[in-house]
Amino acid sequence: NAGVMQNPRHLVRRRGQEARLRCSPMKGHSHVYWYRQLPEEGLKFMVYLQKENIIDESGMPKERFSAEFPKEGPSILRIQQVVRGDSAAYFCASSPGPWRLRTEAFFGQGTRLTVV
């Protein structure tokens, strides 16, 4: 059973371009979470999605960022008009249902976005 797959692992974009980060959850998992880790900082929650629904986007910047998790295919985190401050590692996690207090979360290897 493959783990959470993220691609690309590394992404370089020029300022003003769009970045698309993909996350394929573990088999049988229908819940996806995105986190951002700025250089030398901790992980910050961004958004929680179920298939075709955004459940909690309280950590998502109000502008330029969007996320989706379609019925078919991976979850996509989209950053429009990237700026240097968007350079970070973006991690995705998945679960078969809402995280329970007693269960573990499964994270992907992350996508490292560099904006030049």
Add this chain to the structure above:
Amino acid sequence: DAKTTQPNSMESNEEEPVHLPCNHSTISGTDYIHWYRQLPSQGPEYVIHGLTSNVNNRMASLAIAEDRKSSTLILHRATLRDAAVYYCILRDEAAGNKLTFGGGTRVLVKP
């Protein structure tokens, strides 16, 4: 999630035990104590969790104080591959489906 306090860093020698403390004085009765670690250039990885009783698994042991205001993650024999940032996280129903990561403890293992 309620707040946790961890030392910024710790050093250990290879093959020796490592005791990582976590203070959580505002813990409530329903908060579970979770530990995750993040190896260099990797995503976070679950280590262990508990509520009141001490817990053991193949990776580590979790010792929880009787008043639950603190806990200690124990790596019984540190290896170079255990060098990582270790996060102590409290989870409760109010937190919903978020894991809230603090600064963690950076563990350095010396050969």
